[in-house]
Amino acid sequence: MVQLIDDLFRMRMLIAGIYLALGISSMYGFSIFTDHLRNKYGYSQSEITTISTVGICVGYCGFHAGVLFDYVGPTVLLPLGGLFGCLGFVLFGMTFDGTITTSSVALFALYQGITSLGLPMMDVSSVMSLMLQFPLERGYVVLIMKTFNGLGTAVLMAYFNGWFKAANSDQPEENNYSGYAYFTGGQILLCSLIGACFTRLPTYFPCSWTKKRLSSEEAAEREKTLDLYMSQHVCGECCWTHGHGVSRYEVVRVTACRQDKDTDDHCTSHWLPVVGGGALPLCRATGECAAAAVFAWSHGQRRWLGCGRDRFTDYVL
Structure with missing residues (x-):
């Protein structure tokens, strides 16, 4: 994942x-x-x-x-x-x-x-x-x-x-x-x-008031996200979902198609959790080129996200 x-x-x-x-x-x-x-x-x-x-x-x-x-x-x-x-x-x-x-x-x-x-x-x-x-x-x-x-x-x-x-x-x-x-x-x-x-604290660094109310399992899961923050630089050219059913901490399925075709020969799929907010950098996640077409499954609906070099528009199919 x-x-x-x-x-x-x-x-x-x-x-x-x-x-x-x-x-x-x-x-x-x-x-x-x-x-x-x-x-x-x-x-x-x-x-x-x-x-x-x-x-x-x-x-x-x-x-x-x-x-x-x-x-x-x-x-x-x-x-x-x-x-x-x-x-x-x-x-x-x-x-x-x-x-x-x-x-x-x-x-x-x-x-x-x-x-x-x-x-x-x-x-x-x-x-x-x-x-x-x-x-x-x-x-x-x-x-x-x-x-x-x-x-x-x-x-x-x-x-x-x-x-x-x-x-x-x-x-x-x-x-x-x-x-x-x-x-x-x-x-x-x-x-x-x-x-x-x-302004929010990152997941791996809760305040003392929050930390006292976390279970040991929750605290351990939060600490694991430190590796993400220490490995991911700020994305310069990303595509984002702008709400429309994709909510915070939700796990969504994202499919990227190199040639704008929703077929198994041209597409790769990933299950991606949204960590820390209400948007998802799709192109960076899938590793596809900036001109790829991206599909996301959220709440049982497929959404075409038309990924490009500029911010894309969310079209619901």
């Missing part, structure tokens, strides 16, 4: 990780508030630096993120981190627009600390999950994620200049800093929820 990792599922997870990186970069965008804190509240540069330093220190002491990641995994940790990150920026916005009437260096440092408490949770959940899902390409994964961590600050500045900066004035007090804070908090929460929908 041929077993495969779902590469499409892994690539979706990588794209979700890029969105998470954009949200995480909000941690380094505090300098946008500098002029507002100086002009409206009269803070000195030393006081403003104190606020940002508190956030950096809290972020670099994020041991809690690793502990929680090992215990509950990214599906729980990502929304939790998004809530903390969103809360911190919402508190900034409520103070800027006067909803919270009390303001001080200590309170702003607290808000920055709350934000920096949640964003490392998102960072750990995304980077570690992707490294475990891509053990053969983990260097490239870290490169992509950390690149977007840095590029995200430029994206945030573009958001601010385009939507929240006063168009006809150079006066900082006329900019909509509270609106920007609310927007950034909402973006962090949205990115964390997107990440929670697509």
